[in-house]
Amino acid sequence: MTAGEAGIVQFDNVGLRYGADREVLSDVSFTLFPGCFYFLTGASGAGKTSLLKLLYLAQRPGRGMIRMFGQDVITLPRSRLPAFRRRIGTVFQDFRLVPHLSAFDNVALPLRIAGMDEASVRKPVADMLEWVGLDHRAEARPETLSGGEQQRVAIARAVITRPQLLVADEPTGNVDPDMALKLLRLFDSLNRLGTTVVVATHDVHLLRKVPESLIMRLDKGRLSDPTGALRYPPRRGSFEA
Structure with missing residues (x-):
């Protein structure tokens, strides 16, 4: 640069x-x-x-x-x-996670909205959850996550598309x-x-x-x-x- x-x-x-x-x-x-x-x-x-x-x-x-x-x-x-x-990836103070979706499905949402086929979704989402230290909480819904965990899911969702x-x-x-x-x-x-x-x-x-x-x-x-x-x-x- x-x-x-x-x-x-x-x-x-x-x-x-x-x-x-x-x-x-x-x-x-x-x-x-x-x-x-x-x-x-x-x-x-x-x-x-x-x-x-x-x-x-x-x-x-x-x-x-x-x-x-x-x-x-x-x-x-x-x-x-x-x-x-x-x-553009966006992270809000109030997280804005979809309450009825698991951590995995919240992170996967931008890829699915963009039309990515399901077979191609699993690895990048799993990798992103591992990156934020939540691979062991992939199936957890937001209400069962701590505030810090919810924020990390929100970050993973914001950056899954590599903005x-x-x-x-x-x-x-x-x-x-x-x-x-x-x-x-x-x-x-x-x-x-x-x-x-x-x-x-x-x-x-x-x-x-x-x-x-x-x-x-x-x-x-x-x-x-x-x-x-x-x-x-x-x-x-x-x-x-």
Whole structure:
């Protein structure tokens, strides 16, 4: 990767408001580069969740330009959005697992929706459950899993399609500190395989755990750049326990 390499996501003077209220995001501009790890932080109400919704295409901005994977997504026909969304993995704070499905079937869901035949589903799902340390819980339903286990299933489901971009909204908010570190290690490992990772968090202690990670800080809907996240960064070091 070189300093002139194009980003996979580009925001240019993006603004977002809900209804007639004041803008929750104002003049937001940044670039996300391939293979980098970003933390998105800020006080409650700063606009983190709204920015993530724009990143995983659940919301369109009121103004500005957004390009993803080389395409203007604001003018993109809705018929093409599902294909774009398959390139983005999303992890929510509240997990959003399907309650009547086993851990295996929750992780397999994106592959089945994409039309993969059943014979081809089993190995990647089994490998992914092993990767998150839950191969022994493949048949368990969400209600029988701990909070940390549910979050790991959610992560496995988000990355089973090998997304180019992973967006995680407060993924450690419902787990204890030890589990938070384990989850962060999973994100770090995925990032080292080439996925660009964006983790929204209010936990300032996590920001020091991924050396040379890039911090994007929101304050009342405006973005600051304390670690150079808006320009191309150096390669990261090793994960810190």
